[in-house]
């Protein structure tokens with residue numbers, strides 16, 4: 001794709017999603033989404049915090065406060081309206097669209113005028129750097145959206161993922177790693193299942209370790225918006241807690257073909273959902289500080305199901321038809337959070353449906369690209 005973000009014409013590789021194939025190599029249409037929502041990314045280009053509100057007919061509610069020169073992402077429904085407010089004044093309104101990019105900012109041409117009008121502080125040197133990256137990203141997003149039909153949810157200049165990605169050319173395609181088989185459940189996003197990834201001894205061991213720790217109410221990074229988003233409890237299990245756990249990590253690294261030497265994962269997060277508990281639609285990736293040269297963020301999620309749920313509790317991927325994965329003891333599900341050009345994959349939005357009967361136990365293992373750097377997230 002050719003583009004120009006102000007440094008002269010340039011060319012780059014962008015990922016255009018291929019039509020999925022069926023087993024006979026003929027193209028089959030991508031199933032339509034069963035969810036009328038989108039991932040929405042907001043940019044604050046000002047040197048002061050900006051408040052993001054959700055505007056409903058009868059009330060408005062604060063979603064979050066964006067720090068100066070930062071970005072934030074949320075999941076929202078098409079046609080919902082949001083606003084930026086500065087000193088209680090609405091400075092911009094945005095409507096979530098089904099047929100356009102949902103990357104939103106105060107228009108570039110009014111940033112300076114607005115800064116003067118409100119007598120905002122001048123940009124410091126690090127803020128100036130972030131400002132340059134963010135404005136280039138906004139310009140790049142227009143080119144990217146035209147070429148790919150997707151919003152550019154990464155930062156301009158971010159490299160493609162350094163890690164290997166398994167191809168997903170058709171549903172049912174299989175890849176073998178050691179004694180395990182990755183079976184493609186969806187091509188966009190790339191979702192794979194691996195049955196019997198954990199032995200029953202490993203599952204019992206993980207449950208045993210988790211049950212002996214104190215479970216905490218699950219958190220999400222953006223608290224204000226998240227009230228009611230995630231109702232489960234969880235705890236964390238580090239790699240070195242036992243030889244059996246170390247073996248699970250080793251196998252997971254092999255499954256994804258990522259280097260063992262790098263600190264590419266977070267600790268295992270074991271989650272318990274009781275009846276009615278759920279995790280509403282969300283993205284697992286986050287946004288690093290725009291000035292961070294590596295732009296570290298989550299790259300892939302490996303879900304490990306630790307029990308079979310009597311009723312409910314499926315993991316749903318509603319932006320690729322209505323894929324629902326049923327928990328089964330020892331089953332793993334791998335999905336990528338990025339596309340091969342380093343963009344964040346909006347289609348990886350997913351949801352843990354409410355448990356209707358029984359309990360659900362699951363572990364998340366999050367892989368980072370290039371390496372874990374939680375402190376970089378805004």
Ligand SMILES: O=C(O)CCC(=O)C(=O)O
Pocket residue numbers: 271279284303313314315316350351352353362364
């Ligand atoms: O519980 C599940 O099925 C998915 C959990 C999840 O998406 C998360 O914890 O980020």
Ligand SMILES: [Fe+2]
Pocket residue numbers: 282283284350
């Ligand atoms: Fe998730």
